[in-house]
Amino acid sequence: MTKRRGTTYGFARTAKLVEGRIRTASETRGFAQSRLLTHWEEVAGPELAAIARPVKVSYGRGNFGAELVLLTTGANAPVVEMRREELRKRINAVYGYDAIRRLRITQTAPTGFSEGQVDFTHRKKQMGPRAPSPRACEKAKTVATDIADPTLRQALERLAANIISKSERDGR
Secondary structure: OOOOOOOOOOOOOOHHHHHHHHHHHHHOOOOOOOOOHHHHHHHHHHHHHHHHEEEEEEEOOOOEEEEEEEEOOOOOOOHHHHHHHHHHHHHHHHOOOOOOOEEEEEEEEEOEEEOOOOOOOOOOOOOOOOOOHHHHHHHHHOOOOOOOHHHHHHHHHHHHHHHHHHHHHHHH
């Protein structure tokens, strides 16, 4: 059996390129394993990941176990508090032992107010284009009345209706 040889032709995987930087950045915040940061949604679950973020791990002197600081908003702090023990068990499953002994929930980052302003809301999905107003549709029909081909006429009516509707919204 022949050994399969990697054929990347000089290219490297993106994960390998940023692995060192991610490790350095996470170690400055006390995270021994960057997987807790990079796979936070999988670790905490989608509901908790949407309302809380890990900020820092603090290791006590002589104590076994660390404290994980979670950042959340004021309204979501009670929800995170109620699920604290469940979340601690899930986090320790990533480490493979009882690494995190305590979870501290904060509404600002421990470094200050400006760094702690994290957006927890997900962006709204882009809605499709707005439907033109009935008045714009009537104006558009008058523009394309002379076109004999019905498919072309409908396309021009839609285009004209969208242009007229947009100019009405913009106040032109």
